[in-house]
Amino acid sequence: MIQPATLRADAETLAGPLPALLAEAEHLATTVLLGDHGRRRAGLGDTFWQYRPAQSHDTLRSIDWRRSARSDATFVQDKEWQIAQSVILWVDQAAAMGFASVASLPTKGTRARTLALATAIMLLRGGERVGLTGLRLPPRRGEAQLMQMAAILSQDDSTDYGAPETQGMLPHSRALFVSDFLGDMAPVEDALTRAADRGVKGALLQILDPQEEAFPFDGRTVFESMGGSLRHETLKAGDLKARYLDRLAQRKDRLAHLARMTGWQFSTHHTATPATAALLWLYGALERRT
């Protein structure tokens, strides 16, 4: 069980050195929740952006008479486009994420939660709204949201492999799925297609343990899933290595293909490598304009 305070402290430390992430707000009209940071373009907002000649669709109320009086044409005052993007996170909390091959490595779950919370902190600093999928924590702003998120993320799930929830995904928002994606692929596929249907784009981050990549086993072995629901017995584990690695590569390939089809980003992170690299990738992936 991870203590929420520790988790948050870890995430704060990780997020500290990075600049604030400003998520791109692509679709102004559909996400009506306004943020307080300018988009450097004309749009809905409170602060002045520029004057422009009035068009035929402009109402009389919008004409800036003081500016128009200085010339013959009529001008309209444009405001700077100020929006806040909603980013929803899904972090796999299933038992499979509790795996760490050696004691010196963090579990996959710890790494996933740290990364997710660090991303959340960065986004909140940038003025975005951050929430979790499902109906537990809708996107909101503020420190309190962070505390709540840390508390929810600290819970463990007893199921073997997690499946992403698609409820509560706001249309045209951004999403971040963090999991090992070793379980059934159908829910993931379903979630991604539904997200794509609603115009949600985002990033898939696969967290793997080095042992899951290397498969350094040999001899007669009974493999059990973390929850114990799945088991596979083999007499020669070494023989399975090539086929296992083949399947893993296929899984990654399928995820990458899926991401490409739905306009998402996909990457694999190993718990043996520093978390900062993954956070940088997340930063880039969520900032990306499409």
Added chain:
Amino acid sequence: MWTLGPIGFAAPALLLALIALPILWILLRAVPPAPIRRRFPGVALLLGLTDADSQTDRTPWWLLLLRMLAVAAVIIGFAGPVLNPQTERTGTGPLLIVADGTWADARDWPARRDRIAALLSEASRMGRTAAVTTLTDIAPDGITFQAADAVATRLPNLAPAAWEPDPVALTAWADTLTGDFDTFWLSDGLARDSRDTLLTALETHGQVSVFQSPRQTFALRPARYDAGEVIVPATRTPIGGEAETTVAAIGLDPAGVERQLATAPIIFEPGNAEAEVALNLPPELRNRITRFELTGVRSAAAVSLTDDALKRREVALIAGGSDREGLELLSPLFYLQQALEPTADLIDGTIEDIIQANPDVIVLADVATLSGTEVESMLAWIDKGGMLLRFAGSRVAASDLGRATEDPLMPVRLRAGGRNVGGAMSWGEPKVLAPFAESLFFFGLLISDDVTVTAQVMA
């Protein structure tokens, strides 16, 4: 300790565990190796994968054999195998250690001493008192048993002697022994009459163990001269298969340094106790030999000193008037040559040449006059130890050699004149030689009747 061939076992009962091996075989064959259980999230990807070849549950036979051998090795190892085990001597009370200590022991003496030291340390461990003696160096007042440690400190003093034990003294010594004690006897391997009596005497006091080395003992016998060769005989015991040892002839070289003059191998035929080697050496070398040795053996029997029998003296024969032709049959040297040829090397020549050759003896047969330089060189040679032998003859009798003055090359002055016996102008018959008196060196020599004395020079 139970022995199997050269291997003894300290705990032979453990070998019974070998019976369990077949049971172990069946057990090991039936049970496959236990699987390892691993928690591994990637198991989802493994589902449906089957093993490439359907492997038998049974352990492969070679692995089984290897394990059985390992278990067998462990069992045998715990049974405490010992190669050529030393049987532990048990016993209490005093221990007498006897070594022959003769010349035959000399070569292996360090080994004997180590053996004695081992016996003493064993006795010390067991708290026994001990005494050590050699039969060639026995204390006349019997033996005293002391703590084994104390005896061991005196062990370096123990040395073999060059002679055999004296049977009489040995019997007397055996009578002085009292009390009960065990005896360990390191024999030198030579049979002698005193052995049995001493063994009987020692057995009356307690248990007697006899240790005898199977190594061969070699001994040199006196060398002899035969038909131009030096024969060096050797003997050995015990008589075994073929054996070879090396004999070295040692003497002074011309510079006066002792060195090996010749070496030769002596080869004993299988089953032969005796062997000899013939050395064909030039006279110069042969005369220098002072002893023969078996190389690498320090023992009295490995050395054989030579005597004059091996030497061929160099004798120079000089006769007066040898320049006269036609008188070979009347040569005054004829009988000398006949007499000396078998035992000496004869040298002919002028006096100057002969003195250069430095002979042992110069014989002057009927030589009356010598030149001044000849006399001088001859005197110098005599001063260096030369032996001059002069025979008188008609010339010496006719000369005035040593009559008026004492000649330096004559032992005495001669009387003028002389004596004729049995001649035309004298009475009596020519004299014959009287038989040699019993005290004389030549006693027993047959005197031929032909030998008569008709003239004498008188001192």
